[in-house]
Amino acid sequence: MIDRGEGVRSTAADVTLGLVVNPIAGIGGAVGLHGSDGAETVRLALALGAVPQAEDRAVAALARFGARWPHGRMPPIILAGPAEMGEAAAGRAGLAARVVGTIAAGRTTADDTRRIVATLAAAGVDLVLFAGGDGTARDVAAGCAGTGVAVLGIPAGVKVQSAVFATSAATAGEVAAAFLAVPPDRRRVQDREVVDLDEDAYRRGDVAGRIFGELPVPADERRVQARKEPTPSGEAAAIAAIAADLAGSLAPSARYVLGPGSTMRALAEGLGVPKGLLAVDVIELDAERRCRVVAADARAVVVDALMADDRPMAIIVAPIGGQGFLFGRGNQQIGAGAIARVLSTVGRDGIVVAATPAKLAALGGRPLLVDTGDPAVDLALAGHIRVVTGFRERTVYRTRPAWEGLR
Amino acid sequence: MSASGGHGAGGSTPAAGPGLPVGPKPMPRRFHQARWDEPIVFELSVPGARGVLPPETEPAVADIVGDPAAALPPGIRRETPPALPELSQVHVLRHYDRLSQETLGVDLNIDVGQGTCTMKYSPKVNDQLVRSHRLADLHPLQDPSTIQGILEIMWRLERMLAEISGMDRVSLQTGAGSAAIWANVSMIRAYHAARGDGALRDEVITTIFSHPSNAACAKTAGYRVITLYPDADGYPDLGALRAAVSERTAALLITNPEDTGIFNPRIEEFVRVVHHVGGLASYDQANANGILGITRARDAGFDLCHFNLHKTFSTPHACGGPAAGACGVTDAIAPFLPRPTVETDGTRYWLDDDRPASIGKVRPWYGVAPNLVRAYAWIMSLGADGLRSVAETAVLNNNYLMAKVLEIRGASAPYAAGKRRIEQVRYSWDELARDTGVHTEEIGARVVDFGAHYWMSHHPYVVPEPMTLEPTESYSREDLDEHVAILRTVAAEAYADPDHVHGAPYASTVHRIDQETLDDPERWAVTWRAYRRKYPIAGGAATGPSAGSPAGG
Ligand SMILES: Cc1ncc(COP(=O)(O)O)c(C=O)c1O
Numbered sequence: 001m002i003d004r005g006e007g008v009r010s011t012a013a014d015v016t017l018g019l020v021v022n023p024i025a026g027i028g029g030a031v032g033l034h035g036s037d038g039a040e041t042v043r044l045a046l047a048l049g050a051v052p053q054a055e056d057r058a059v060a061a062l063a064r065f066g067a068r069w070p071h072g073r074m075p076p077i078i079l080a081g082p083a084e085m086g087e088a089a090a091g092r093a094g095l096a097a098r099v100v101g102t103i104a105a106g107r108t109t110a111d112d113t114r115r116i117v118a119t120l121a122a123a124g125v126d127l128v129l130f131a132g133g134d135g136t137a138r139d140v141a142a143g144c145a146g147t148g149v150a151v152l153g154i155p156a157g158v159k160v161q162s163a164v165f166a167t168s169a170a171t172a173g174e175v176a177a178a179f180l181a182v183p184p185d186r187r188r189v190q191d192r193e194v195v196d197l198d199e200d201a202y203r204r205g206d207v208a209g210r211i212f213g214e215l216p217v218p219a220d221e222r223r224v225q226a227r228k229e230p231t232p233s234g235e236a237a238a239i240a241a242i243a244a245d246l247a248g249s250l251a252p253s254a255r256y257v258l259g260p261g262s263t264m265r266a267l268a269e270g271l272g273v274p275k276g277l278l279a280v281d282v283i284e285l286d287a288e289r290r291c292r293v294v295a296a297d298a299r300a301v302v303v304d305a306l307m308a309d310d311r312p313m314a315i316i317v318a319p320i321g322g323q324g325f326l327f328g329r330g331n332q333q334i335g336a337g338a339i340a341r342v343l344s345t346v347g348r349d350g351i352v353v354a355a356t357p358a359k360l361a362a363l364g365g366r367p368l369l370v371d372t373g374d375p376a377v378d379l380a381l382a383g384h385i386r387v388v389t390g391f392r393e394r395t396v397y398r399t400r401p402a403w404e405g406l407r
Numbered sequence: 408m409s410a411s412g413g414h415g416a417g418g419s420t421p422a423a424g425p426g427l428p429v430g431p432k433p434m435p436r437r438f439h440q441a442r443w444d445e446p447i448v449f450e451l452s453v454p455g456a457r458g459v460l461p462p463e464t465e466p467a468v469a470d471i472v473g474d475p476a477a478a479l480p481p482g483i484r485r486e487t488p489p490a491l492p493e494l495s496q497v498h499v500l501r502h503y504d505r506l507s508q509e510t511l512g513v514d515l516n517i518d519v520g521q522g523t524c525t526m527k528y529s530p531k532v533n534d535q536l537v538r539s540h541r542l543a544d545l546h547p548l549q550d551p552s553t554i555q556g557i558l559e560i561m562w563r564l565e566r567m568l569a570e571i572s573g574m575d576r577v578s579l580q581t582g583a584g585s586a587a588i589w590a591n592v593s594m595i596r597a598y599h600a601a602r603g604d605g606a607l608r609d610e611v612i613t614t615i616f617s618h619p620s621n622a623a624c625a626k627t628a629g630y631r632v633i634t635l636y637p638d639a640d641g642y643p644d645l646g647a648l649r650a651a652v653s654e655r656t657a658a659l660l661i662t663n664p665e666d667t668g669i670f671n672p673r674i675e676e677f678v679r680v681v682h683h684v685g686g687l688a689s690y691d692q693a694n695a696n697g698i699l700g701i702t703r704a705r706d707a708g709f710d711l712c713h714f715n716l717h718k719t720f721s722t723p724h725a726c727g728g729p730a731a732g733a734c735g736v737t738d739a740i741a742p743f744l745p746r747p748t749v750e751t752d753g754t755r756y757w758l759d760d761d762r763p764a765s766i767g768k769v770r771p772w773y774g775v776a777p778n779l780v781r782a783y784a785w786i787m788s789l790g791a792d793g794l795r796s797v798a799e800t801a802v803l804n805n806n807y808l809m810a811k812v813l814e815i816r817g818a819s820a821p822y823a824a825g826k827r828r829i830e831q832v833r834y835s836w837d838e839l840a841r842d843t844g845v846h847t848e849e850i851g852a853r854v855v856d857f858g859a860h861y862w863m864s865h866h867p868y869v870v871p872e873p874m875t876l877e878p879t880e881s882y883s884r885e886d887l888d889e890h891v892a893i894l895r896t897v898a899a900e901a902y903a904d905p906d907h908v909h910g911a912p913y914a915s916t917v918h919r920i921d922q923e924t925l926d927d928p929e930r931w932a933v934t935w936r937a938y939r940r941k942y943p944i945a946g947g948a949a950t951g952p953s954a955g956s957p958a959g960g
Contacts, residue, residue, distance in 0.1 A: 067906075168844030170905065237928055357615075357634075357867040364871070365639055384650035386633075392626060394633045395615075396651040398644065 015076040015180050018120030018149075019062075019097065020140070022132035023084040023108055025054040025157040055089045057156040057169040058131040062093035064173030070181050079125055081116040084108065089131070110139045117143025125149060126184070127218070129176050133157010134196040137164050141194045141213045150189050151215040152176055152224070163192035164217050166224055179218040189216035190236070192224070193262065193277075195320070210330040211260055211278055211320065238356040241391040243267040246354060251312055255284045255294065257303055257338065259317035259331045263354050267316070280333035282306045300335040307338040315342055316352040324363045326353060327381070328371030328402065336374030343380055351381065353397075354388040360397065371402035378403070435893040438858035439914040441508035448502055452492035458499060509916040511860045517886045519808065520854065520861045522831045522875025523618065523666055525696050525718030533721075533784045537777040547772035551757050557776060558756035561749045564783045565733075571794070572692065572712050573705025574735030579716075580745045580774040584693040585620040587713035587732025588660065591689050592628045593766040594711065594736065594743040595658045598687065601743075601764065608657035608686070614643040615869055616665035616833075618691055630657060636869065641669050641822025648680055656686035663690065664697065666875060667821075668805065668828035678708035687711065687740075695719045696879055697802050697830030700795030704735065711736050720782040731778035745769045800880035801830050804887060808832075808878050811891040815898045817842060821870050831877035833870050836898075840872045845901035845908045847872040853900070853911035857893040 027045040069075060080086030080097035083105050090097035100123065101116040113136060120128050121144040130140050131154040140151055153165035154172040166172035179187055191214040217224055243266040250256065250271075258264045258281045268275030268283070271291040275281050279297035286292070295302050307313060315338065320330045327334060342350035353368070370381045378401035385399045464472075476484060494502070512518065518526035536542065545554055565577040581587040592611070599608045611625035614635045622632045633651050638644040643665065659681040664670040671677070678688040690704040690712035696719045704712035716722045717730035724730055736744060746765040747758035758773065789797065809832050812818050817839025820832050836847050851861035851874075865873040878887055901908050924930050932938035 064906075167840075167846070170844050170909075174909075234927070360636060361867040361869045365637065365869075384644075384647050386651075389634065392631045393622070394610075394631065395636060396633060396644075396647040397636060398638075398647065 016125040017076045017078050018125035018128040019080040019086040020116050020130040021054050021058045021086045021089050022136040023052055023054055025132035025136055027052050054131045054156040057154050058089035059092045060169040061154045061173040064170040065177045068174050068177035079120055113139040114143035121147040121149045126180055131156040133160050134162050137162045137194045138196050138212050141215055162194045164215050175218050175220050188219040190219040192217045239263050239266045242354045242388055243270045245388055245391045247271055250285055252285050252287050252289045254312040257282050257315045261318045263318040300333045303333055304337045307341050314350045314352050318354050319368055324368045326368045326370050336372040336377040340377050353385055357389050367398035367400045369402040435857045435896055440916045442916045443505040445505045448492045456493040456495050458496040516858045517890050519876050519878040519890050520859050522862055522877040525694055525879055527721055527879040528881040529721045529723050533781040536784055537780055555756055558749055560783050562751050564779055567786050568733050572735040573703035575738045576741040577733050577735045578744045579733050579779050580770050581732035582729045582770050582775055584715040584732050587734050588620050589624040590734050590745055590769045591711045592624045594740055595687050596628055597743040597766050599657055610655045611658050612651050613660045616667055617662040621660035641667050642671055652684045656684050658687040658689055660689045664829040667833045668831040669823045670829050674707045693718055697798050699798040701798055710740055716778055716782040721785045722778040722781040729775040731775045797880045804878040805830055808887050815895050817898050834874045835870050836872035839901055843901040843905045845905050847874055849908050850897050853897045853908050854893050855912045856914040859893050
């Protein structure tokens with residue numbers, strides 16, 4: 001958990017809330033289009049009679065925000081996107097807002113979201129509250145990249161897989177009020193993953209998730225998605241336990257491929273090496289188990305080349321997002337060749353999978369999926385696989401090729 | 408059906424007679440818990456206050472006895488009196504009566520909300536037996552020849568539980584179900600060690616719907632734990648078990664029926680797969696309430712099992728102890744049982760402490776004797792047929808309750824659709840949460856406004872938005888209807904006015920707790936030392952840990 005309180009103005013009187021609404025978020029879902037990205041989809045959805053709902057969600061969130069704002073406290077200044085991108089929702093919730101940015105009403109774009117968010121971040125708002133789905137979250141992440149501004153999503157899209165959304169519109173208002181009502185030095189945020197699917201593929205029935213970055217979100221494990229139930233120690237501790245187990249199990253003089261995601265990053269941190277959230281990295285331990293990075297953010301050819309070696313090795317991955325992909329989504333740098341090589345030299349023990357119990361529970365009984373591009377490798381991974389779920393804790397979980405049963 | 412709290416939701420109350428001055432009570436009932444803001448007993452202490460004033464010792468007696476403390480060895484003599492609170496009798500009574508009014512419990516409310524805990528009624532007549540001087544005056548240091556009665560009760564109870572489980576020997580020493588699991592894991596470890604297999608067999612397998620104490624005890628004993636998830640039908644995944652077992656498998660620890668209330672019909676196969684690789688199989692029968700007299704651990708091939716006497720056999724749970732666990736084992740495991748065991752030659756009873764392979768003591772003396780007497784009396788009052796009708800009634804109650812709960816909008820019972828459940832059901836409010844934004848914890852906070860209790864320890868949420876109800880045989884149809892009326896009312900409120908549910912509880916003792924503190928290991932103080940380190944006393948008052956950096960390291 002990172003404290004980002006510093007640098008924010010300290011009197012409650014000038015607390016500022018930024019508001020962005022993606023007016024077309026969610027309209028695809030209502031008419032069965034699995035997402036609303038792309039102008040064509042939007043036109044189709046509207047033609048099919050879809051009614052935009054993002055604004056209603058934003059109004060619900062703001063209404064709860066107003067109800068939960070401490071009595072007698074000066075209300076926050078609200079900076080909102082123009083017209084249907086925030087201003088209208090604030091007005092309907094009975095809150096005065098100052099407008100930032102300009103749009104072409106009725107023809108808003110993803111770029112509008114990015115620009116408005118960048119303006120809000122530059123204005124120094126204490127929190128950016130946005131209504132939309134995973135696609136919107138990506139745009140928000142792009143708009144405020146590098147600023148460190150806290151962000152919270154009001155779920156209003158078809159896909160809300162990212163861990164930056166509150167569990168409902170009303171809860172978003174609650175979390176936002178609770179976050180802004182305390183002095184800046186007591187506000188806690190947690191970096192959480194923005195995940196999105198390739199919508200064209202998704203509409204064809206292929207669930208391809210990928211991490212697009214992270215946003216600092218108010219720390220509230222009970223009310224922010226991917227809703228982690230109130231575990232005794234929280235998801236961060238569960239990840240730390242896995243990382244500690246893995247770090248202790250790595251062999252001297254061995255080489256490891258680390259997949260993307262927060263669990264693998266925690267492992268790298270534990271080993272004292274840097275790691276990018278989205279990257280596939282190759283690391284190596286020396287005889288004294290000191291760790292070094294052999295290839296950072298490695299491409300498939302690099303991974304392949306490094307795995308064509310005689311030393312002991314293994315591939316360590318965490319399943320991606322809500323879909324449970326082990327290979328083939330978000331980590332295509334780990335190709336069928338490298339996997340096949342590990343399977344033939346080390347066996348199944350060379351494929352190390354790590355996932356917190358909450359992440360497995362979120363699969364709702366669905367198997368882990370593999371789609372390496374080589375059906376033979378996919379089938380070799382199918383069946384059951386050991387998964388590290390905690391410190392000295394394992395499960396044995398079902399795996400199957402992603403293409404099986406789809407066609 | 409009305410959405411407002413506490414009024415007229417059930418609709419099954421009799422109509423008021425025309426001339427009656429008072430109308431019928433609404434269902435669910437209106438309720439308000441007492442809140443006394445009661446200090447802890449030490450803060451109530453008034454120097455010099457006394458509850459009992461013993462008479463002065465008569466000089467003649469004092470002359471003969473002398474200073475009674477003089478006989479004590481100096482090492483155990485106090486220099487200063489103990490710092491006990493000083494209160495009059497009525498203040499003590501008032502204090503504990505107030506505290507009791509701030510709780511819920513099986514003697515006060517319909518306690519079916521505490522699923523997996525088998526909150527059945529404990530007949531008070533059994534407490535009379537326990538309070539009788541014939542038991543209360545016994546001391547465990549007495550010579551066994553003077554406590555033949557209680558030893559005989561223990562022996563007979565052991566034989567009855569052996570018959571109920573099919574096992575050869577039963578130890579009654581542990582004080583809780585988790586302690587019983589711990590004893591069983593310790594016996595498993597000792598068994599493999601005795602065969603020279605101890606170092607190799609370092610893995611224990613359990614399932615996610617078995618009680619977490621199984622995983623916890625195995626881990627505490629040094630095992631690596633493999634937890635299996637359910638297959639699509641909600642049964643433990645047999646394929647995963649086959650993939651998990653190896654020469655490293657020490658044991659399978661499994662509950663059946665699992666927390667879902669679904670009985671695993673392939674349980675014998677599970678045991679066989681584990682036996683095949685040389686592992687042992689241990690059956691967590693803490694909740695045997697639905698299978699008494701119907702199926703037995705031994706008949707499915709298990710090597711060990713345990714019962715919670717404070718669940719199935721009606722002794723009080725005692726708020727976390729002392730309760731009573733019973734460990735049943737086959738002859739092959741019996742040498743490792745906790746010592747002492749009760750033995751008999753048919754006329755005389757004694758405690759056998761000379762058991763070289765024993766895992767040792769798991770609780771002082773021979774366990775919680777009063778609970779053993781209660782359990783013995785409970786079984787004796789029912790007889791074999793009675794035990795079976797307990798199970799049948801519990802199953803009937805459960806399936807009646809399930810049919811009623813599933814009529815509530817937003818509730819479901821994942822897995823095994825259309826099948827009957829055994830003694831409990833893990834329900835899901837997933838649909839309600841999606842529709843309304845009201846989560847299971849919030850339903851739990853709201854039902855206490857109607858005097859009901861709601862169990863919350865379902866982690867991880869494999870069943871989303873879980874709720875577990877276990878009605879046992881103790882509740883009447885009217886009781887079950889009342890509980891359903893509460894749930895129906897709260898669910899209707901969630902749809903009509905979710906804010907109202909979000910704000911609950913309104914009529915309970917405690918309103919909101921700071922969950923965040925519980926989520927942050929940096930702020931836990933599970934030992935006194937950790938407390939002193941993390942909350943240094945500054946100027947007499949404990950301060951919280953500074954954010955993220957516990958002082959003193
Ligand atoms: C199936 C099962 N096993 C073990 C236990 C642990 O028993 P105790 O709470 O007495 O330690 C419980 C209690 O909830 C249980 O339900």
